[in-house]
Structure formats: C-alpha cells, structure tokens
Amino acid sequence: MTTHHDIEAANSAAATEDPYVAIRALGTAPLWRYYGSVLPAEPQPSAVPYLWSYAALRPYLLRFLDELSLEEAERRVLMLINPGMVEPPATTTSLYAGLQIIGPGETAQAHRHTSNAFRYVIEGSGAYTTVNGERVHMNPGDLLLTPNWHWHDHYHEGDGPMVWLDALDYPLATNCLDINFFELYGDRSQKSSVPDDLSSRQFIHGQLSPAWEVVHTEASPVGNYPWAETARAFDAIADDAEGSAAEGVLLEYKNPLTGGPVLPTMGCRISRLRPGFRGTPVKRTSSAIYHVVQGSGVAQVGNQRLEWHDKDVFAVPPWHTFELRNDSASQDAYLFSYTNEPVLRALGFFREELPDDTDRP
Numbered sequence: 001m002t003t004h005h006d007i008e009a010a011n012s013a014a015a016t017e018d019p020y021v022a023i024r025a026l027g028t029a030p031l032w033r034y035y036g037s038v039l040p041a042e043p044q045p046s047a048v049p050y051l052w053s054y055a056a057l058r059p060y061l062l063r064f065l066d067e068l069s070l071e072e073a074e075r076r077v078l079m080l081i082n083p084g085m086v087e088p089p090a091t092t093t094s095l096y097a098g099l100q101i102i103g104p105g106e107t108a109q110a111h112r113h114t115s116n117a118f119r120y121v122i123e124g125s126g127a128y129t130t131v132n133g134e135r136v137h138m139n140p141g142d143l144l145l146t147p148n149w150h151w152h153d154h155y156h157e158g159d160g161p162m163v164w165l166d167a168l169d170y171p172l173a174t175n176c177l178d179i180n181f182f183e184l185y186g187d188r189s190q191k192s193s194v195p196d197d198l199s200s201r202q203f204i205h206g207q208l209s210p211a212w213e214v215v216h217t218e219a220s221p222v223g224n225y226p227w228a229e230t231a232r233a234f235d236a237i238a239d240d241a242e243g244s245a246a247e248g249v250l251l252e253y254k255n256p257l258t259g260g261p262v263l264p265t266m267g268c269r270i271s272r273l274r275p276g277f278r279g280t281p282v283k284r285t286s287s288a289i290y291h292v293v294q295g296s297g298v299a300q301v302g303n304q305r306l307e308w309h310d311k312d313v314f315a316v317p318p319w320h321t322f323e324l325r326n327d328s329a330s331q332d333a334y335l336f337s338y339t340n341e342p343v344l345r346a347l348g349f350f351r352e353e354l355p356d357d358t359d360r361p
Contacts, residue, residue: 049306097165
C-alpha cells in the first residue's frame with residue numbers, strides 16, 4: 001500500500017534527479033524524443049537493394065553437395081541474407097529466400113511449420129516434394145506450394161543435382177509476429193496417399209475447376225504451377241498484350257478457388273520483358289524478391305544499379321523507386337517475383353506511386 005510518505009519521497013526524488021534517467025528505470029520513455037523514428041514521414045526500411053549472383057554461388061552449392069551430407073546439414077541451403085537485415089536474417093522486410101540443393105537418392109526430413117513456403121525450381125529433374133501425402137514432381141520453372149502447417153519432404157530419384165529457390169514468410173511469422181511453430185514428422189518421409197500431381201491436374205485448366213471442391217482456403221489447393229503451362233500462357237498472349245508499364249507482360253499465379261493470391265502472405269508473379277523493354281519507374285510499400293528465369297538486364301532500385309543475368313536473385317525493399325530494363329535487342333527476359341503485397345492489401349497498407357500519379361492506393 002502506497003503511503004503519503006512514499007508519495008512525498010517520490011516527489012522529492014523526481015525534483016532533484018535527472019528525470020530521463022529516472023523514467024527509463026521505470027520502463028518508460030518520452031515520445032517527444034522519438035517522433036522521427038516512431039512516426040517517420042515515409043517508410044525507412046532496413047533492407048537494401050541487393051543482387052545475389054547465381055553463377056558465383058552455384059560452385060559453392062556443388063561443393064557443399066559433395067562435402068556435406070544431409071545427416072550433417074538436413075537442408076543444404078544458402079540463405080540469401082540482405083546486408084541490412086543480418087540479425088535476425090532475412091532477405092527483405094517480411095520475406096526470405098534461399099538456394100537449396102539436393103543430390104540423387106537423397107531425402108529431406110519431413111516436417112511442417114507455421115510459415116507459408118514455396119519453391120521455384122531452378123535446375124535439374126527427377127525430384128519431387130510430398131505435401132500432405134501428394135507427390136508433386138519438380139521441373140525447372142515450376143512453382144510448388146507448401147502452405148502453412150502442411151507436411152512436406154523431398155526426394156530425388158533422378159541424376160545430377162536439383163536446385164531450387166526456397167521462399168518463406170518466416171521473417172513475418174517469426175521475427176515480427178512470434179507465431180512460428182515447427183514439428184518433425186514421425187518418419188523421415190511421408191507415404192503417398194493420393195495420386196501424384198493430382199492437385200495440379202485438377203486445377204490446371206484455367207476457369208474450369210472441380211465443382212466438388214467446396215473447401216475454400218486462403219492458400220491455393222494447387223501443388224504445382226508447371227512451367228509448361230506458364231509458357232503456354234505467354235505463347236497465347238504472344239505480342240497482342242501491351243502489358244504493365246512497369247513490369248511488361250505480367251501474369252499472376254492465382255488461387256483457383258478464390259481468385260486471390262496463391263498464399264495469404266505472399267503473392268507470386270512472372271513477367272515477360274520484350275527486347276528493349278524499359279519499365280516505368282514505380283514505388284510500392286510492398287517488398288519483393290525477383291528471380292531471373294531467363295535473360296539479362298538491369299534493375300535500378302533507388303540509387304543502386306543491379307545488373308541481372310540468368311538465375312540471379314535480387315531484392316527490392318519497400319518504398320524504393322524501381323525500374324526494370326531488358327537491354328537485349330533480340331531476346332525476351334522472364335522474371336519470377338514474389339511480394340508481401342497480400343498482407344499489406346489485407347491490412348489496408350498497400351500504396352503505389354508512379355511518376356504521374358503521386359498517390360495511388
């Protein structure tokens with residue numbers, strides 16, 4: 001019980017000691033000293049524009065494949081860590097990317113976690129991932145989903161190395177929201193419980209989807225969006241579509257049951273940049289990670305010039321002016337990308353600015 005004497009003693013101390021030191025010891029701080037950092041005039045992300053060269057990293061992937069067993073590493077992954085987000089590691093504000101390699105005959109321990117994930121296949125063939133009992137086969141250019149809390153493992157029954165881009169939202173789930181859970185499966189691998197690639201074969205026919213599928217989840221039911229279908233879509237469009245002023249002929253991978261993004265926290269797109277394409281500069285509150293499927297060009301991100309080539313990965317932090325170019329006079333370039341835009345749109349935080357449009361929510 002606080003007495004009158006206690007109050008007088010506290011008042012006396014407050015009158016004589018440094019008040020800022022005293023209130024810090026009481027677990028408080030003066031807002032007026034933090035206006036610039038608590039309420040900045042515009043976003044000030046920690047992530048910086050950065051490019052990871054696949055040609056430079058691939059020899060190390062192959063070396064670890066040769067020298068490091070999966071029993072030692074469990075997942076041979078080179079995390080793509082943004083220089084501005086080293087601890088805890090992340091690639092952009094709420095997105096993560098890594099390069100994973102697996103060799104012939106190898107399996108990766110089945111597990112599940114809160115974070116949504118997917119893999120975009122870079123090279124190799126003959127491997128599959130099993131997601132909740134469905135074997136989903138991998139080929140270059142394929143997008144394979146592993147939604148939140150789905151069991152998943154990998155097996156490689158082909159020849160040569162398999163390499164894919166790992167993508168997760170764990171910087172959001174773990175670093176920001178503290179909601180991550182992780183669990184190992186009882187066995188190293190799952191048994192197949194449904195026909196291989198069933199979800200892709202059911203939902204790959206555009207607007208013709210199974211009518212008996214009544215469970216509409218936030219994550220897409222499609223296990224694999226194969227490159228063969230992506231290429232077919234681009235071929236059908238040919239040169240008839242003008243496309244996005246900023247990103248060329250831009251296609252979005254969709255949840256066929258909702259029409260929304262493939263995952264509730266990450267949206268996936270792929271763009272075709274025609275020869276000589278020069279995109280309109282744009283600024284967005286979303287962050288993005290780009291993987292070069294094919295071609296070479298330049299991304300001007302803020303004051304950083306990123307020259308990209310086949311299979312490179314580069315990061316675009318929030319609220320950086322962003323411009324894409326394909327400098328080839330004869331070859332198309334294809335860029336796969338993913339962003340945290342679904343989260344921002346759900347919360348009403350997404351904003352985009354173009355040079356002639358200073359406030360386009």
